[in-house]
Each structure stands twice: as C-alpha cells, then as structure tokens.
Amino acid sequence: xxxxxxxxxxxxxLFLLLMIGCGVxxxxxxxxxxxxxxxxxxxxxxxxxxxSVYATHTAVDTPMWVAGVIYRHGLAGIWYAFFSAWxxxxxxxxxxxxxxxxxxxxxxxxxxxxxxxxxxxxxxxxSGWQVxxxxxxxxxxxxxxxxxxxxxxxxxxxxxxxIFSSIxxxxxxxxxxWGVVMADFQQGIVAFSAILIVSISGVMVAGGPxxxxxxxxxxxxxxxxxxxxxxGWFSGDFPIAWFMTMMVIALIGGFGMGTSIDWYxxxxxxxxxxxxxxxxxxxxxxxxxxxxxxxxxxxxxxxFFVLFPNIQETSEYEMGWFRMGFDYLPVGMLGFFFAAILxxxxxxxxxxxxxxxxxxxxxxYHHYVNPEASQEKLVWxxxxxxxxxxxxxxxxxxxxxxxxxxxxxxxWIMAAGVWLPNILQVxxxxxxxxGYLSAWIANLGLSWLVVWILPAxxxxxxxxxxxxxxxxxxxxxLVYLPVTFITKPEDMDHLVRYYVMSRPIxxxxxxxxxxxxxxxxxxxxxxxxxxxxx
Amino acid sequence: xxxxxxxxxxxxxxxxxxxxxxxxxxxxxxxxxxxxxxxxSFLLLKIxxxxxxxxxxxxxxxxxxxxxxxxxxxxxxxxxxxxYLEALEKIIRWEEMK
Numbered sequence: 332x333x334x335x336x337x338x339x340x341x342x343x344x345l346f347l348l349l350m351i352g353c354g355v356x357x358x359x360x361x362x363x364x365x366x367x368x369x370x371x372x373x374x375x376x377x378x379x380x381x382x383s384v385y386a387t388h389t390a391v392d393t394p395m396w397v398a399g400v401i402y403r404h405g406l407a408g409i410w411y412a413f414f415s416a417w418x419x420x421x422x423x424x425x426x427x428x429x430x431x432x433x434x435x436x437x438x439x440x441x442x443x444x445x446x447x448x449x450x451x452x453x454x455x456x457x458s459g460w461q462v463x464x465x466x467x468x469x470x471x472x473x474x475x476x477x478x479x480x481x482x483x484x485x486x487x488x489x490x491x492x493x494i495f496s497s498i499x500x501x502x503x504x505x506x507x508x509w510g511v512v513m514a515d516f517q518q519g520i521v522a523f524s525a526i527l528i529v530s531i532s533g534v535m536v537a538g539g540p541x542x543x544x545x546x547x548x549x550x551x552x553x554x555x556x557x558x559x560x561x562x563g564w565f566s567g568d569f570p571i572a573w574f575m576t577m578m579v580i581a582l583i584g585g586f587g588m589g590t591s592i593d594w595y596x597x598x599x600x601x602x603x604x605x606x607x608x609x610x611x612x613x614x615x616x617x618x619x620x621x622x623x624x625x626x627x628x629x630x631x632x633x634x635f636f637v638l639f640p641n642i643q644e645t646s647e648y649e650m651g652w653f654r655m656g657f658d659y660l661p662v663g664m665l666g667f668f669f670a671a672i673l674x675x676x677x678x679x680x681x682x683x684x685x686x687x688x689x690x691x692x693x694x695x696y697h698h699y700v701n702p703e704a705s706q707e708k709l710v711w712x713x714x715x716x717x718x719x720x721x722x723x724x725x726x727x728x729x730x731x732x733x734x735x736x737x738x739x740x741x742x743w744i745m746a747a748g749v750w751l752p753n754i755l756q757v758x759x760x761x762x763x764x765x766g767y768l769s770a771w772i773a774n775l776g777l778s779w780l781v782v783w784i785l786p787a788x789x790x791x792x793x794x795x796x797x798x799x800x801x802x803x804x805x806x807x808x809l810v811y812l813p814v815t816f817i818t819k820p821e822d823m824d825h826l827v828r829y830y831v832m833s834r835p836i837x838x839x840x841x842x843x844x845x846x847x848x849x850x851x852x853x854x855x856x857x858x859x860x861x862x863x864x865x
Numbered sequence: 866x867x868x869x870x871x872x873x874x875x876x877x878x879x880x881x882x883x884x885x886x887x888x889x890x891x892x893x894x895x896x897x898x899x900x901x902x903x904x905x906s907f908l909l910l911k912i913x914x915x916x917x918x919x920x921x922x923x924x925x926x927x928x929x930x931x932x933x934x935x936x937x938x939x940x941x942x943x944x945x946x947x948x949y950l951e952a953l954e955k956i957i958r959w960e961e962m963k
Contacts, residue, residue: 406904406905409900409901409904413896413897413900416893416896416897419892419893419895419896420889420892420893422892423885423888423889423892423931424885424889427935427938431942433946433949433950433953434953439953439957442956443953443956530907534907534908540907540908540909540910541909543908544908544910556905556908556910558900558901558904558905582893606939606940606942606943607935607938607939607942608932608935608936608938608939609939611931611935615892618896619895619896619899619924622896622899622900622903623899623903625900626899626900626901626903626904626907627903627904627907629904630904630907630908633908693957697957698957698959702957702958702959703958832949834879834880836881836885
C-alpha cells in the first residue's frame, strides 16, 4: 500500500473537480442536438480530436501491456504496440473517405455504402456489437483501475471500478461528446506530463541513460537495445514473420475501415472535426503522440529491467512502469501521478461510454425505433443509453477474470478473417453487403476451428499467431468471394451517389463511368482541366 | 507539370493523385522512425538522434506535399456538406430507403 500526504490528496481532488467542471461548463452545448451530444456539432479544430485520440488510447491497462512486451522482448517489443499505426495510411485514405460520408457511426456508413436488406442487417449487427463492445471495454479498463486501487489502497477491486467510472459518467451524461473531448484535452496534457516525468525519473533511478546501456552490456543483454532484434525468420517467440504480419495488419489496414477495433472510436473523432483536413491531421497527430508515449514507456521499462532483471511472474513485471512511479517519485508527486492515472482512466471510459451510447441512440433508437424523434428526445435517449451501458459494464467488469480469455479470443477472431473484407468494402465497388456479412459469419466458425477445435483433435497443429492470421484470412475469402460474385452488386444509383459524395480510392471504374455518363462529374472534370491549363 | 503540385483546383484535388501516394508512403516511415528515434534518443544514443531527425524531416515533407491538396478538398467539400447532411437525415428517417 502507498501512503499519500495532504498535497497528494489536493492534487487528486483538484483534478476531479476540474473534470466534473467540464460537464457543467459544456452542458448547454451538449444538450442542443444529437449532433452536439455525439459529435460536438462537427466543428472541432484538428488539435482537439487529436488530443482525444491520444487520451482515449492511453488506458490504465496500456502501460501494463507495454511493460510486459518490453520486459520480454526488449525494444523490439515496441512493435507489439505499433498497431495504432493503422492511422498512418488511414489519415490520408479511409479517414478522408469516412469524413466525406458524414456518417455518425461505422454502422451508418455501411448503410451509405451498401443498400437494401443486407445493409440493414449489417447496421443492426454492427450497432449491437459496438454497444456490447463498449460495455466490454469499459469493464476491461474499469477492472484494471480496480486492480491499481487494490495495489495502492488495499480496496476491493469493485470499488476502483465503480467509483471512478461513475465520476466520469457525470460529465458524459451532462455534456456528451463536448464534455468528453474537452476533458480529454486536459487529461491528455496531465497524462503526457506524468508519463514524461515518471519515465525520466525511472531512467534516472536506474542510473541514467548511459548507465542503463552499460549495465545491459555487462549483463549480456545488449540485444534489448535493438528494436529490430528478432528470434529468426519463423522460429522463437518473436520471429520476423510475426513482425511483418503485424506491420501488414497495421499499415495496410489503414486503407480500410474497422481493420482495428480502435477504428470505431476514431470514426467519432473523424466526424467531429470541422473539415476533411482537420480530420486527417487529428488522426495523424493523435497517433503520433501515442507512438511517442510508447517509446517513453519503453525507455522506463528498460530501466526497470536493469533494476529487476529476474522477474518471472508476468503480472509482476507488467506493473513495472507503475512501480517506477509509486516506488520512486517523491512524496507530493504521488498524488500527481495518481491524478494522471485517473486522467488516463477517465479519458478512455468517457470516450467508450459516449461512443456506445451513440450507436444505441443513432443506429438502434433513431433509425429503427423512433425515426421521427425530436432532438431533445434524442439527447435524453443518449443520456439513458450512457447510464445503461455504465451499469452493464460494471457487471461485465466483475466477471472479467473468468471471461477475459474468451473475449480476447472474440477480439482476435473479429480482426483476422474480416481484416481484408474491411478493406474491400472501401476500395472495391463490387464487394457487397452479403459478401461482408458472410465474411463475419464464416470468420466466426472458421476461427473456432483453426484456433481451438482442430488443434484440440490433432487434425491441425497449433499454429503460431501470424499463421493463424493468414490461414483465417485465406479460408474466409473462400466463402465471401463466391458469395459476393453469386449475389447481385449493390444498386448502381446507390453506388453512384456514394461515389460522388465520398470519392473512394481503389477499384471503382464502373461506378465512376456511370457517374460521368450521368454528368455528375463532367462539370467538375471540365473545371479541373481548365484550371490545369491556366 | 511540377513533380509535387502545390496549387489545386477543387476537381483535381478530389482525384487520388501522386501526392496522396507520396503521403501514404512517407507517413508510415515517419511513424517507424518516430518510434525508434524517440526511445533511442531518450537513452542518449547518437543513432537515436539521427533517426529522430529523419522522422522530423519525413513529417515536414509529408505535410508539405499533402497540405495544399487537403486544404482544397476541405474548402470545396464544405460547400456541399449541408445538402449531404440533409440527405443523411432522410435516410435515418427511412425517407430515402430502397
């Protein structure tokens, strides 16, 4: 347990007052309309959603995870945390396309891209899944906060889960996304400052940068300083094949939408930016901060390794960065560090809470239950959805230790077999709603077979992660490609309208020619050519 | 025609052009250099500062290439946004569903 001085408690109380104050301050803006409650009126300059991208993706469990991979793999472990780099290409491709669609959610985008019954089935499925995922994510990060509070104060885990998520809900309920994004900005600054301070302090405690390098050399562990130290092409616990697979998943995934589970949160930030340019820069710079943050953590964890090189227990070395803060920061700074942990926690919880409520309100209630609902009613439905998601997330969080393994598996299957369909829906006009739906269904069945059932019966060897990914991608394509070609393309009127509005990248030749034939691009092309001559 | 186009018409900016592809290539390289450069610089290794320098150059170059195009796309799109938003509200109310 850690002892806090009065100054520490002052830090914490001041910070909480600041956060809740945001809700009161932006209450009037948040209640104006559905677009205000969920997208801040689509009017934010790039740096606000950028800070929200950064703050949201810095959760309480993130430093534990990064500490784990760096402690095990040395600096090469930073590539495990590099999945956020899907934004590198997305910022200039799928972000631009999604922002032009103006869809509130990914589920809504799919009803612009696809049409008919298939599109409605997709919208219903996607929104239901995202509401569930919001509860799951909140339960996940909430229970991580519960564990931190147990470590610090000896509280039972449910207390840390319930108390801080409930405090966060105050400003999400009152001001919606306005409260979320304004609080994220402050939380982002507090969290980044603390990460910088603790990482510098951690490196200094280990003797300073030169000493860490020297000690690693003395220990015969210099390989830990090489970010490209792998265990072979296909062998060992971190082969080049896995690194290359992670790079492909992250970077090429940027051409698609939904290739990373983070997409659904980023989509909200993209739509809240005031222009296409602001959307692109918000995603790019928010992620750049995430990458810098990972590197700061990595340096501190190397320092932790030098101090404690023989820890075998995963749960122990995963707390490495937290220990560098709580064990070595001076009295008075502990409160600041805990306030930063609260910032990290609240920013994630608030964003997920508001996003889940958006799917429940926009896609389920507004689209299916009450299409004629007034703006006032929609804001209230947003608030009630927020509250329900919060309560259910507590229940999920408390079950987490039992179900985590299964749900991590569910996340993995969500990523592998539908990774390519998530790209195809953006870049290929002929890919239709039935192809996309069949990919989800096929992936669900095949992933159980490939990852669990066939290896259990000895039909298939247990495959390493990278082979699981490629196998699932290939096997799923054997289902969705025939389904796509057997079923009709989407209605050409619908596709032309989507094309003119979003101007997607990739293989859209027939749709573009139809748009030109209808004269929808003629005037534009003429103007463009004239300007080129000038 | 210059290698990197710095002035755009709305129509030309709407098309996917060489400048987009340059940004698509530079952006991941900048992230990779940033990840490696920051951690090695933090450990005061000379190679870290060099890689961090490369990351900064790549980032500046990427913005220099893509920013004029993004500005033009944004300005043009804002004019159309109102009518697109009206269409979106019709879809959610099932007025334009097939």
